[in-house]
Amino acid sequence: MVSCLAERLSHYVRLTEAESLSLTQLEDQERSVRRGAVIIRENEGPRELYIVRSGWLHSSGVLGNGSRQILRFHFKGDILGLPLLAFADSPETVTAVTDAVLSPFSRERLAQIIADHPRLGALILGLSVAERVALADRLASIGRxxxxxxxxxxxxxxxxxxxxxxxxxxxxxxxxxxxxxxxxxxxxxxxxxxxxxxxxxxxxxxxxxxxxxxxxxxxxxxxxxxxxxxxxxxxxxxxxxxxx
The missing domain is CATH 1.10.10.10 (Winged helix-like DNA-binding domain superfamily/Winged helix DNA-binding domain)
Incomplete structure (x- = not known):
């Protein structure tokens, strides 16, 4: 099985065999979800993060007036639930836009990969920062x-x-x-x-x-x-x- 996260990260660096193997092992499970399924719910504390293997999903938040703001669309190779590395409860809801296949994993497994392969941890951090900058761009666009x-x-x-x-x-x-x-x-x-x-x-x-x-x-x-x-x-x- 080819790791979708490894495929994504390899666009930026040439992964070693050890790095590729660790990422492949992170995707050793698959879970199919149907369109419209809620994967992570806002203000709840899920125990798993996910790597997208196929399909489209989005992260969203509910505003005070009950309306929804979509924050980010997620595609193959994206990691779902990264805010759970900072918070016990999710600040956003993740929903499947289409039928999708996900690989669930725990925060502890990600922590072990970062300990074993600091370059992978740094690269995931860089991608996370880039996503937040893209979100800031969209918020500026909406406002101005x-x-x-x-x-x-x-x-x-x-x-x-x-x-x-x-x-x-x-x-x-x-x-x-x-x-x-x-x-x-x-x-x-x-x-x-x-x-x-x-x-x-x-x-x-x-x-x-x-x-x-x-x-x-x-x-x-x-x-x-x-x-x-x-x-x-x-x-x-x-x-x-x-x-x-």
Whole structure:
């Protein structure tokens, strides 16, 4: 079995056999979940973290007025539940957007990997920081940009992450199994507004939609500029400790 986390980390460094083996052992269990399943619930103390082997999920929080704010979408190779390294109870809810396959593991097993392989721990820390910076970008976008820029920035983010995963299909098409409500909850917009923005982006020749759940960027440079998007999928790795 190939470790999805190892595959993701190998985009940044060449893993040693020992590092790869440790990550593969971390994914020695699989759990299938159905679309809509809640994996981690806000304000509860789950005992497990997870690595995504397939499918889409998202982290979200419930605001004081009962509305939902989606914070992060999760794809293959992502770690779910990292906030549990800092808090006893989860500050967010993790939900499956599609059917998904996850590998559960304990905090103690992750701690052992970090002790045995400090470079892996440092790399996971770097990825976690990059995710938080990407979240800060989105929050700034929600607070200070137009509806078109918010939707455009989210589209650019998804494309950048799919490209890093090698998940951009023939002709440049990317899967988008998100409802308009999902996109709205990630950008602070209503479903009606999301529908309008997506339609305008199509009419302006910036994106092309192929059915209900695929799209491709026709003018990425323009959308990046309009949305003030910064690709946060790259990492600075020069500071990492040597592999053991």
């Amino acid at each position: 940009t137009s509806a078109r820029a918010r939707v455009g920035s989210l589209i650019c983010e998804i494309v950048a992450r799919m490209r890093r995963l090698g998940a951009v299909g023939n002709g440049g098409y990317v899967q988008l199994p998100l409802t308009q409500e999902d996109i709205g909850d990630a950008t602070g917009l209503t479903s009606v507004h999301v529908n309008r923005m997506m339609r305008v982006l199509v009419e302006d020749g910036i994106i092309e939609r192929n059915g209900g759940n695929q799209f491709r960027l026709l003018d990425e440079k323009r959308l990046v500029a309009e949305s003030n998007f910064v690709d946060r999928t790259g990492l600075e790795t020069g500071w990492l400790p040597e592999a053991r």
